[in-house]
Amino acid sequence: MLSDSEFMRYSRHLLLEEVGEEGQLKLKHASVLVVGLGGLGSPAVQYLAAAGVGTLWLADFDQIEVSNLQRQTLYDMNSLQHSKAETAREKLLALNPDIEVIAINQQLDEQSLGDFVAEVDLVLDCTDNMSVRQAINAACYAWGKPLLVGAAIRFEGQLLALDPARDHGCYRCLYEPDIGERLNCSNSGVIGPVVGTIGMLQALEAIKFFTGTGTVPWGELKLFDARVHRWHGLKVPKDPACPVCGPKGREKECE
Numbered sequence: 001m002l003s004d005s006e007f008m009r010y011s012r013h014l015l016l017e018e019v020g021e022e023g024q025l026k027l028k029h030a031s032v033l034v035v036g037l038g039g040l041g042s043p044a045v046q047y048l049a050a051a052g053v054g055t056l057w058l059a060d061f062d063q064i065e066v067s068n069l070q071r072q073t074l075y076d077m078n079s080l081q082h083s084k085a086e087t088a089r090e091k092l093l094a095l096n097p098d099i100e101v102i103a104i105n106q107q108l109d110e111q112s113l114g115d116f117v118a119e120v121d122l123v124l125d126c127t128d129n130m131s132v133r134q135a136i137n138a139a140c141y142a143w144g145k146p147l148l149v150g151a152a153i154r155f156e157g158q159l160l161a162l163d164p165a166r167d168h169g170c171y172r173c174l175y176e177p178d179i180g181e182r183l184n185c186s187n188s189g190v191i192g193p194v195v196g197t198i199g200m201l202q203a204l205e206a207i208k209f210f211t212g213t214g215t216v217p218w219g220e221l222k223l224f225d226a227r228v229h230r231w232h233g234l235k236v237p238k239d240p241a242c243p244v245c246g247p248k249g250r251e252k253e254c255e
Contacts, residue, residue, distance in 0.1 A: 010052055023211035024052060030210045031055035033116050035136055036126035037084040039195030040150045042074035044124055047203035049092040049099055057116055059104035060084040071192035114139045122209060124202050125149040137171035140164065141244050148205050150198040153190050157198040157224040161205055161216050168219025169236035170245040194226045
């Protein structure tokens with residue numbers, strides 16, 4: 001049941017027929033792991049906290065640098081050289097003290113990543129590292145947890161929603177793990193609002209998932225070109241030989 005203060009805080013949600021009190025309670029009881037608190041994670045966690053998602057697990061071992069402030073909207077000049085995870089926790093609790101926010105200020109290995117994934121209902125991949133993305137994808141499929149992947153570089157953005165319970169390919173089917181990351185924000189640049197757009201869409205799809213509103217584009221890679229404001233999408237087919245979501249990968253699923 002929602003408290004009087006929650007009715008006031010989430011009144012605009014409650015006015016929506018698709019959300020209402022039932023949907024808001026689902027958000028209140030939901031838990032999300034967000035890996036990466038940079039340009040994607042910053043807006044995503046702000047909207048998830050504001051929406052009343054009950055428990056947010058925030059994973060990032062980096063400190064805030066001045067070059068982050070062009071696009072990582074959660075931080076300011078007073079945040080420099082502080083932990084992203086701890087700073088994000090403080091700011092989100094200041095925004096919404098009624099939720100639980102857990103800071104994970106450490107680099108995740110395969111074991112710890114799996115432990116955290118097992119604790120939540122949904123995972124947001126807001127990282128910028130191919131090996132970490134592959135590890136998150138593998139952990140989500142091992143534990144059967146839905147995953148929302150965001151990416152951005154230059155003027156292009158990508159959004160991918162994956163559900164291990166559905167018949168579509170996974171991140172490993174889409175990208176081989178040995179593909180080198182020759183381009184990244186550090187050497188190629190990125191326009192700030194593109195990263196923010198993708199991060200906010202990750203939050204939007206998370207809210208839709210929990211409240212059962214609309215349709216989450218499971219198994220479809222959404223590509224955004226900001227220079228001409230154009231979207232297009234493509235289905236991600238399942239690779240029968242995939243070691244993550246294929247038959248062999250399924251044999252390794254956690255019980």
